[in-house]
Amino acid sequence: MPTGPSILLVDDEERFRQNLKKMLTAHGLTVTAVGSGDQALAELAKQPYDVMLLDMRMPGLSGLETLAILKKDYPETEVIVLTGHASVDAAAEIIRLGGFEFLLKPCPLEEIIAKIESAYERKLARQERPG
Amino acid sequence: MTDSTPHLPGQESWPGLWHHLAVYGSSWLVAMLAIILGMFVSLLLGLVAALAAGLSFLTIHRLLRQKAVADQEKHLVDEQLLQSQKLAALGKLSAGLAHEINNPLAIIRQEAEWLLFLCRQSEPLDMTEAISGLRQILKQVDRSREITTNLLNFARRQQPIVQAVNLNRLVGDMVRLVAKETEQRRITVVTQLAPDLPSINSDAPLLRQVILNLLNNAMQAIDQDGTITISTQPTEPEAILIQIHDTGCGISKELLPRIFDPFFTTKPQGKGTGLGLSICHGIIERLGGTITVASEVGKGSTFTVKLPITLTPKEI
Numbered sequence A: 001m002p003t004g005p006s007i008l009l010v011d012d013e014e015r016f017r018q019n020l021k022k023m024l025t026a027h028g029l030t031v032t033a034v035g036s037g038d039q040a041l042a043e044l045a046k047q048p049y050d051v052m053l054l055d056m057r058m059p060g061l062s063g064l065e066t067l068a069i070l071k072k073d074y075p076e077t078e079v080i081v082l083t084g085h086a087s088v089d090a091a092a093e094i095i096r097l098g099g100f101e102f103l104l105k106p107c108p109l110e111e112i113i114a115k116i117e118s119a120y121e122r123k124l125a126r127q128e129r130p131g
Numbered sequence B: 001m002t003d004s005t006p007h008l009p010g011q012e013s014w015p016g017l018w019h020h021l022a023v024y025g026s027s028w029l030v031a032m033l034a035i036i037l038g039m040f041v042s043l044l045l046g047l048v049a050a051l052a053a054g055l056s057f058l059t060i061h062r063l064l065r066q067k068a069v070a071d072q073e074k075h076l077v078d079e080q081l082l083q084s085q086k087l088a089a090l091g092k093l094s095a096g097l098a099h100e101i102n103n104p105l106a107i108i109r110q111e112a113e114w115l116l117f118l119c120r121q122s123e124p125l126d127m128t129e130a131i132s133g134l135r136q137i138l139k140q141v142d143r144s145r146e147i148t149t150n151l152l153n154f155a156r157r158q159q160p161i162v163q164a165v166n167l168n169r170l171v172g173d174m175v176r177l178v179a180k181e182t183e184q185r186r187i188t189v190v191t192q193l194a195p196d197l198p199s200i201n202s203d204a205p206l207l208r209q210v211i212l213n214l215l216n217n218a219m220q221a222i223d224q225d226g227t228i229t230i231s232t233q234p235t236e237p238e239a240i241l242i243q244i245h246d247t248g249c250g251i252s253k254e255l256l257p258r259i260f261d262p263f264f265t266t267k268p269q270g271k272g273t274g275l276g277l278s279i280c281h282g283i284i285e286r287l288g289g290t291i292t293v294a295s296e297v298g299k300g301s302t303f304t305v306k307l308p309i310t311l312t313p314k315e316i
């Protein structure tokens, strides 16, 4: 039955993480939520995910570092970057690393869902015509 | 009576003069020549001196003008440097601020969206869940307010109110203020206060803020079981030192240069704003002192505040 994308949510702010998981689940999406970049990588090692929502500023492995590892080791996973600050430098760095999708906190739930859906479609399209 | 003719000395000396001239004529000439030569030489010397004076005046004038121009340029460069440093600090500040404020805002938005979602359901509203959401909104608003107040304190660069401060007493007060928390964390606080410490001219409320921030950081670095040693001592010309040593987690070499940056924190979301040390730094600078840190990972950290005994207020 679960035909939608598998989603991995990574954010160190516990309440935000739980809320978002609860809300996305209420909209019929399947979400796994973890609190750090290291946990996210451990989760990805266990099973593949279609879309990942990744917070930029976290203690330990930062969002940017996690993103660099993702692009190298899990290129099939579409990444949407969640960020609370729109530092121009960080944005340039993210684009350079190839994670194009952005969400600036705070943003409406519909926007998050729309971004997840388009990311998933992009992933499916890529799978249909590989290379 | 003839002898009584009035005798004028001049009258009698005239023929003497001629005689004189006849006898010493040549040497008179020599003397005259010497005088003329002397006058000529001194005239020449005077001319040279005047020339030299004129020249050196011009040179000094030129040098002074050059120095003035150089000073002006240096001032301009300093000003520009300061300006760019300020802008850099502002950039860092606003990026940090956006992040710090946007995180609580994001949660507030979620709670409101969720409550709205629940209200629109046909089932009756789950009160426990609604209350939890509303509580969370209040909590996040308080968190944002704390950030803005901190920022305001940081931005409010009021002139220090200078008066005699007994530092030993001030330190003692602050240690007592945190006594409950140190006890809970089983942290021993050792005070080593120099008995001969002179009172200093400074701003007591600002200094209290600094000591409290440093004590808070020390406690957080230790978490549980450890020792904080706080000492005061007079030091070389006209200054005093306050040192706060903790046996906490320490700070790595990579992070050390960043700890005084506004919003730099290694503490979890909602726990630290990262403004504590940047505020301390701002205050101590305003009070004419310095704040430095030495630290070793796993061993602990020592923050050293140096303050002048007499404060010459400076505009920053």
Ligand SMILES: Nc1ncnc2c1ncn2[C@@H]1O[C@H](COP(=O)(O)OP(=O)(O)OP(=O)(O)O)[C@@H](O)[C@H]1O
Residues within 6 Å of the ligand: B213, B217, B218, B221, B246, B248, B249, B250, B251, B259, B260, B264, B265, B266, B267, B271, B272, B273, B274, B275, B276, B277, B278, B300, B301
């Ligand atoms: N005594 C200490 N031992 C170890 N690390 C410290 C110590 N003091 C400060 N730090 C480090 O410097 C960082 C910045 O300190 P600062 O006081 O500015 O902010 P904070 O303590 O994180 O947050 P806030 O003071 O707003 O609660 C801390 O997060 C911590 O990593």
Ligand SMILES: [Mg+2]
Residues within 6 Å of the ligand: B213, B216, B217, B272, B276, B277
């Ligand atoms: Mg602090």
